[in-house]
Amino acid sequence: MGDRLWHQIATRIEETDAELPYPQRICIAGAELLGADSMTIALVVDGGYEPLGSTDERGIRMDELQFAIGDGPSFAVHGDNDPILVEDLAHHDAVSQWPLFCDAARSHGVRGLFAFPLRIGAANLGVMTAYRTSVAALTPTQFSHGLVLSAFAAAETVRRLAGNPDRVVEAQDAITFDQSIVQFAAGMLAERLNTSIVDALVRIRAHAYASNLTVTEVAQLIASGRLVLDL
Amino acid sequence: MLKGSGGISDVEGDTQVARTFIDLTSVITSGAETIEVFTDLTQKCVSLLPVSSAGILLRDVAGDLQVVGASSASAHLLDLFQVQNEEGPCLECLETGEQVFDVELGSTKRWPRFSQLARHYQFSSVYALPLRSRRITVGALNLFAVSPLEPDRLVVAQALADAATLSLLQIDPQTENTIVMQRIQRAIEDRNALDQARGMISQRFGIDSEAALTRLVQVSRQTSTPLTSVARAVVRRDEQAPAFHALLEE
Numbered sequence: 001m002g003d004r005l006w007h008q009i010a011t012r013i014e015e016t017d018a019e020l021p022y023p024q025r026i027c028i029a030g031a032e033l034l035g036a037d038s039m040t041i042a043l044v045v046d047g048g049y050e051p052l053g054s055t056d057e058r059g060i061r062m063d064e065l066q067f068a069i070g071d072g073p074s075f076a077v078h079g080d081n082d083p084i085l086v087e088d089l090a091h092h093d094a095v096s097q098w099p100l101f102c103d104a105a106r107s108h109g110v111r112g113l114f115a116f117p118l119r120i121g122a123a124n125l126g127v128m129t130a131y132r133t134s135v136a137a138l139t140p141t142q143f144s145h146g147l148v149l150s151a152f153a154a155a156e157t158v159r160r161l162a163g164n165p166d167r168v169v170e171a172q173d174a175i176t177f178d179q180s181i182v183q184f185a186a187g188m189l190a191e192r193l194n195t196s197i198v199d200a201l202v203r204i205r206a207h208a209y210a211s212n213l214t215v216t217e218v219a220q221l222i223a224s225g226r227l228v229l230d231l
Numbered sequence: 232m233l234k235g236s237g238g239i240s241d242v243e244g245d246t247q248v249a250r251t252f253i254d255l256t257s258v259i260t261s262g263a264e265t266i267e268v269f270t271d272l273t274q275k276c277v278s279l280l281p282v283s284s285a286g287i288l289l290r291d292v293a294g295d296l297q298v299v300g301a302s303s304a305s306a307h308l309l310d311l312f313q314v315q316n317e318e319g320p321c322l323e324c325l326e327t328g329e330q331v332f333d334v335e336l337g338s339t340k341r342w343p344r345f346s347q348l349a350r351h352y353q354f355s356s357v358y359a360l361p362l363r364s365r366r367i368t369v370g371a372l373n374l375f376a377v378s379p380l381e382p383d384r385l386v387v388a389q390a391l392a393d394a395a396t397l398s399l400l401q402i403d404p405q406t407e408n409t410i411v412m413q414r415i416q417r418a419i420e421d422r423n424a425l426d427q428a429r430g431m432i433s434q435r436f437g438i439d440s441e442a443a444l445t446r447l448v449q450v451s452r453q454t455s456t457p458l459t460s461v462a463r464a465v466v467r468r469d470e471q472a473p474a475f476h477a478l479l480e481e
Contacts, residue, residue, distance in 0.1 A: 004295060006294065121423030144409075151292075180307065183423045184430040186430060187429060190427075190466075191431040
């Protein structure tokens with residue numbers, strides 16, 4: 001499995017400065033892989049924006065700008081949308097869609113923007129954005145890296161919310177384990193506790209960590225009614 | 232002529248096969264959501280072909296395999312087993328892009344653990360058919376049967392797989408790789424959303440996962456809403472969605 005993209009990306013993140021917060025390390029590796037000048041990961045919960053990680057100040061400023069004015073691709077991609085790829089923010093298509101943001105971005109020297117939703121099933125967690133100061137489309141390889149990184153960032157976000165330590169192996173687990181049973185258990189738990197899916201996923205992960213079980217094992221216990229997690 | 236479970240007469244069968252192709256084609260033009268194509272395909276394989284179960288694996292952008300549809304719990308487990316143990320016909324099929332099958336499981340040393348598990352579920356023949364997009368194999372359709380398939384039925388199965396792949400990817404020759412990748416990721420997220428909704432419905436009504444799916448499918452038909460949209464409405468408790476109310480009634 002050593003040559004799979006997931007592992008390549010995990011390795012690239014591992015190679016970044018271990019002293020830095022993990023979300024920032026994802027952004028640094030991501031900027032390199034996507035050829036971006038700034039890269040950010042942000043949580044968007046109930047419409048509220050919260051920066052999780054960024055390569056630099058400019059990235060955060062660009063994110064904040066979009067969520068403050070409610071205009072821009074990163075703001076728009078949150079929801080049911082596919083990734084939004086804008087290679088030239090000066091192009092009239094982009095300008096007519098996000099007039100306020102395009103204008104402001106260009107005044108900060110930002111020319112291209114690639115926004116990927118962070119999503120697990122029907123649960124929206126946030127958005128990952130790559131910013132460029134020059135005009136160029138993402139290559140297919142860069143795009144596939146973007147998709148995998150956003151899945152990585154979504155899994156990382158859940159793990160972070162559950163208060164788990166940084167373990168790349170868990171991120172791998174998040175993709176290859178029996179997703180069906182985990183998502184099913186999260187649905188059951190969300191319904192019983194009347195919480196969101198994100199909250200349920202976080203609880204399952206936190207319980208797995210605390211009880212030294214795998215996420216799949218906890219999900220199986222919940223699905224079979226042998227484990228009842230309370231508020 | 233047809234043997235095994237789920238077999239139907241040729242004439243009736245061919246009519247249904249033709250209808251299935253029309254259904255799959257209409258999916259392309261209506262832009263229905265991707266995961267339904269595959270959930271549907273496994274069910275259609277079981278009703279149109281003399282096979283007991285069917286499952287579908289897709290290769291995600293990271294190169295990992297994901298089970299995106301299965302007609303039964305045993306097919307789901309057998310597909311998952313192949314992914315987790317890196318052994319089985321689906322994996323070979325994905326590597327080579329060719330059909331892989333064994334009509335008498337356990338008679339050779341091929342996939343010893345997989346064969347044992349399949350035998351445990353009473354399957355003696357297994358087929359893995361590639362889901363192809365031009366030169367890329369994006370996934371595989373697994374068929375599990377209690378006796379070997381006639382060659383002409385295998386042709387029908389491959390044709391169904393090809394049609395489903397076409398409709399999933401909505402491919403024309405100009406479709407870029409990035410769009411293909413995006414659609415595959417979308418299908419996997421759709422599957423997750425459907426599982427989340429199944430869990431919620433199962434908890435709410437005290438029913439099992441299969442019954443929860445049946446209920447979601449019923450509401451999808453009643454309200455003419457794509458299954459994935461119904462699932463999303465449930466998960467988000469979207470009170471504006473007619474499907475949400477239809478589900479909670481009765």
